[in-house]
Amino acid sequence: ADPQLQQRFDTTIAGNQRIEPRDWMPDGYRRTLIRQIAQHAHSEIIGMQPEGEWISRAPSLRRKAILFAKVQDEAGHGLYLYSAAETLGADRADLTERLIEGRQKYSSIFNYPTANYADVGVIGWFVDGAAICNQVPLCRSSYGPYARAMVRVCKEESFHQRQGYELLMTMMRGTDAQRAMVQDAVDRWWWPSLMMFGPPDGDSPNSARSMAWKIKRHSNDELRQRFVDMTVPQAERLGVTLPDPELCWNEQRGRHDFGTPDWSELQRVISGDGPLNTERVARRRAAHEDGAWVREAATAHAAKQAARARQ
Ligand code: 3HC
Numbered sequence: 368a369d370p371q372l373q374q375r376f377d378t379t380i381a382g383n384q385r386i387e388p389r390d391w392m393p394d395g396y397r398r399t400l401i402r403q404i405a406q407h408a409h410s411e412i413i414g415m416q417p418e419g420e421w422i423s424r425a426p427s428l429r430r431k432a433i434l435f436a437k438v439q440d441e442a443g444h445g446l447y448l449y450s451a452a453e454t455l456g457a458d459r460a461d462l463t464e465r466l467i468e469g470r471q472k473y474s475s476i477f478n479y480p481t482a483n484y485a486d487v488g489v490i491g492w493f494v495d496g497a498a499i500c501n502q503v504p505l506c507r508s509s510y511g512p513y514a515r516a517m518v519r520v521c522k523e524e525s526f527h528q529r530q531g532y533e534l535l536m537t538m539m540r541g542t543d544a545q546r547a548m549v550q551d552a553v554d555r556w557w558w559p560s561l562m563m564f565g566p567p568d569g570d571s572p573n574s575a576r577s578m579a580w581k582i583k584r585h586s587n588d589e590l591r592q593r594f595v596d597m598t599v600p601q602a603e604r605l606g607v608t609l610p611d612p613e614l615c616w617n618e619q620r621g622r623h624d625f626g627t628p629d630w631s632e633l634q635r636v637i638s639g640d641g642p643l644n645t646e647r648v649a650r651r652r653a654a655h656e657d658g659a660w661v662r663e664a665a666t667a668h669a670a671k672q673a674a675r676a677r678q
Contacts, residue, residue: 368391375390376390376392383581385509386511396510396582397455397456399573400455400582401456403577403582404448404451404455405449405452405457405462405466405471406471407448409445409472410474411442411448412466412473413466413473413647414441414474415441415442417480417490418434418438418481418487418490420481421487422438424484430484437491440526443523449462451513454512455510474563475563475633476494476559478636478641478644479555479559479641479642479643480643482552483552485538485545485548485549486552487531488534488535492535492598493557493598494556495524495531496531496560496594498524499521499524499528500590500594501564502517502520502524503521504583505517507584508581508582508584509580509581513582535607539605539607546606549605550607550608557609557610557611558611558628558629558632560594562630562633564588564594565587568587570630599616611625614626
């Protein structure tokens with residue numbers, strides 16, 4: 368590459384400035400951004416399924432309206448992120464093909480089943496809480512469109528986390544059976560939520576370059592630690608226990624020590640062998656195929672309008 372262009376890119380990154388779509392950028396920077404943004408978008412879209420299944424079974428109109436709004440937000444986050452990927456030259460249809468053919472990833476967390484309505488609360492509390500820990504630093508990512516998309520997403524994510532925690536608070540003030548449902552959901556979702564942050568830093572092939580390019584601002588382990596430190600007091604206030612016997616406050620570190628997630632489980636789920644990977648991808652494929660006629664009609668209509676405009 369032209370040394371001057373490389374120099375300008377390096378100065379922009381070093382100065383914590385933003386790289387914009389029309390700026391020159393190393394091919395590797397473009398490629399890793401398309402990789403991460405596409406998989407982030409896929410996560411939002413697949414993430415609509417676990418909770419979407421409960422919209423028709425919400426216990427009240429208020430809960431139904433809240434859950435409907437949240438799932439709709441996730442769709443919007445996905446579209447935002449596909450648009451950010453398109454500013455790098457990616458093609459949205461191609462990205463969807465890669466997702467449904469299993470050639471691109473989405474977050475492991477969405478391959479776990481939702482057993483009952485307490486899961487909807489715990490997903491809001493843990494999964495959207497983890498997403499906040501992960502996405503707030505991304506608001507300072509070096510690629511402009513991605514960072515700006517994150518600002519909007521984070522505002523909605525805090526509503527998602529708050530509604531989940533409030534749902535659980537309500538259940539904890541209910542019957543013993545409801546309290547048992549909340550604790551059971553906490554037990555099932557805690558470790559998979561820690562795995563959302565990715566493999567440990569020593570086993571994270573993308574981290575070094577992503578951090579050098581200021582795409583990733585903190586390591587997987589640092590963000591996982593922040594999530595644990597944020598969640599422990601919330602669990603105490605809620606009156607549930609987190610299923611980790613090694614979890615305890617470490618005065619020297621000023622942080623919580625905690626156990627080691629089962630990294631072989633994360634690798635299994637990432638490679639497609641989680642509880643519901645097949646169902647989640649099949650559902651996305653079916654939605655894509657069932658919607659083909661809408662895309663064809665919209666394309667035909669747009670062509671007619673363009674032809675009319677030329678007359
Ligand atoms: N699920 C699926 N794949 C994962 C994963 C997970 N939890 N954690 C890591 N991986 C994959 C990575 O994509 C990478 O594979 P690839 O090279 O084929 O893409 C491989 O495992 C090694 O991981 P690395 O740590 O080297 O990869 P990254 O540097 O990309 O770090 C990441 C992984 C922290 C997820 C990072 O990509 C990231 O911050 N992505 C943006 C945020 C995101 O995607 N969040 C998904 C959660 S869903 C969400 O936030 C929506 C909310 O509404 C709930």
